[in-house]
Amino acid sequence: GESVGLHLPTLSVQEGDNSIINCAYSNSASDYFIWYKQESGKGPQFIIDIRSNMDKRQGQRVTVLLNKTVKHLSLQIAATQPGDSAVYFCAENKVNNDMRFGAGTRLTVKP
Amino acid sequence: DAGVTQSPTHLIKTRGQQVTLRCSPKSGHDTVSWYQQALGQGPQFIFQYYEEEERQRGNFPDRFSGHQFPNYSSELNVNALLLGDSALYLCASSLRRDRGVSTDTQYFGPGTRLTVL
Numbered sequence: 001g002e003s004v005g006l007h008l009p010t011l012s013v014q015e016g017d018n019s020i021i022n023c024a025y026s027n028s029a030s031d032y033f034i035w036y037k038q039e040s041g042k043g044p045q046f047i048i049d050i051r052s053n054m055d056k057r058q059g060q061r062v063t064v065l066l067n068k069t070v071k072h073l074s075l076q077i078a079a080t081q082p083g084d085s086a087v088y089f090c091a092e093n094k095v096n097n098d099m100r101f102g103a104g105t106r107l108t109v110k111p
Numbered sequence: 112d113a114g115v116t117q118s119p120t121h122l123i124k125t126r127g128q129q130v131t132l133r134c135s136p137k138s139g140h141d142t143v144s145w146y147q148q149a150l151g152q153g154p155q156f157i158f159q160y161y162e163e164e165e166r167q168r169g170n171f172p173d174r175f176s177g178h179q180f181p182n183y184s185s186e187l188n189v190n191a192l193l194l195g196d197s198a199l200y201l202c203a204s205s206l207r208r209d210r211g212v213s214t215d216t217q218y219f220g221p222g223t224r225l226t227v228l
Contacts, residue, residue: 034216043115043201043219044154089153098167099144099217101153 012108019077023090030092115220132187136204143185146201197227
């Protein structure tokens with residue numbers, strides 16, 4: 001069936017390095033894709049989104065890349081900080097449909 | 112500007128009981144979605160309310176029902192609780208656009224942790 005999934009369940013990086021979190025999706029009819037950050041005991045926090053008609057979008061220290069050819073989404077975090085440690089979810093949202101989340105990747109930043 | 116709020120923060124129930132969870136959307140938002148998040152997993156869509164009606168529903172049984180009030184706040188009700196209903200229940204709000212066809216980005220509340228014993 002159609003799904004949104006992540007390549008790696010965990011990612012450990014050194015403070016100051018760049019982080020790349022990947023996500024694969026199988027439904028090409030999605031309207032747009034969203035990245036959320038969830039810290040322990042909290043609800044998911046919106047980071048950045050990208051429409052299906054875009055390839056790249058940049059925010060503050062974050063960049064999302066969308067490759068529709070291989071149905072791949074990535075989140076790049078520049079100069080990763082200890083406060084970036086959390087579980088990161090990608091989600092796909094289809095017009096007039098529900099939002100589907102992947103299982104999540106746990107990012108750990110080592111000092 | 113208040114974000115999404117949920118109550119209660121924690122709840123303990125026993126099997127067979129019924130529970131009601133509450134959500135107030137972010138100011139200016141008119142659409143509320145509910146999600147169930149089991150430990151170590153991503154949120155699973157339960158349903159979405161807009162204009163006081165259920166508009167979309169995920170793969171959840173009829174034991175899960177909801178309501179949206181004129182002030183856009185919402186309730187999630189779960190009847191005949193099972194042990195497997197233990198989870199974090201998340202509410203997300205958004206604003207409908209394009210005359211209700213699509214929704215803008217969803218913003219989540221802190222969740223209600225439900226434990227069924």
